[in-house]
Amino acid sequence: MNDSDLPSEADTPETIKEARVWADNGWTARVIKNEDDDGWAVAMYVDGESEPALVGPWTMGRDKKNPKPLDVSAFHTLVKTASEVIRRHEQQLRAQLHKNVSVQAAGASWQVTLDIVPDEFEPHALLAALDEEGEPVAQVRVRPDFKLNSASAIRWIESGFAQPS
Numbered sequence: 001m002n003d004s005d006l007p008s009e010a011d012t013p014e015t016i017k018e019a020r021v022w023a024d025n026g027w028t029a030r031v032i033k034n035e036d037d038d039g040w041a042v043a044m045y046v047d048g049e050s051e052p053a054l055v056g057p058w059t060m061g062r063d064k065k066n067p068k069p070l071d072v073s074a075f076h077t078l079v080k081t082a083s084e085v086i087r088r089h090e091q092q093l094r095a096q097l098h099k100n101v102s103v104q105a106a107g108a109s110w111q112v113t114l115d116i117v118p119d120e121f122e123p124h125a126l127l128a129a130l131d132e133e134g135e136p137v138a139q140v141r142v143r144p145d146f147k148l149n150s151a152s153a154i155r156w157i158e159s160g161f162a163q164p165s
Contacts, residue, residue: 019031019067026047054078097115114148118144137161
């Protein structure tokens with residue numbers, strides 16, 4: 001292994017462990033003044049993101065004027081909470097972009113899926129049918145606002161998988 005195989009300092013995120021800023025393992029916690037009252041808040045950022053993944057109240061210190069300093073256990077709790085918020089957001093987005101129904105049509109059981117592709121220039125969706133063994137049978141491109149439900153799935157199957165209008 002030579003020096004060119006080692007990550008440079010620019011590639012390695014900086015570890016900071018200060019009273020109001022704590023950065024480690026891809027996360028940064030910043031204690032900030034709460035705009036809505038006299039208290040404090042903490043904002044959790046994923047490295048490279050400009051918007052916080054989580055903002056929540058932060059505890060006052062013993063002097064009841066300044067914020068309590070960040071520490072390792074608080075930082076780990078904040079990372080766990082912010083990670084969970086991101087995970088839930090991703091699950092919600094996935095649920096919005098992926099729909100599926102199971103139907104009986106043409107003498108068989110079918111799984112029909114709709115995957116929305118939120119492209120900035122050409123948003124669309126892919127409507128697909130899977131047979132009883134889960135094998136893909138048909139796929140067509142449809143408008144992103146196509147309404148997938150049991151009735152629309154059965155109509156599509158019974159049409160011989162013709163492009164829906």
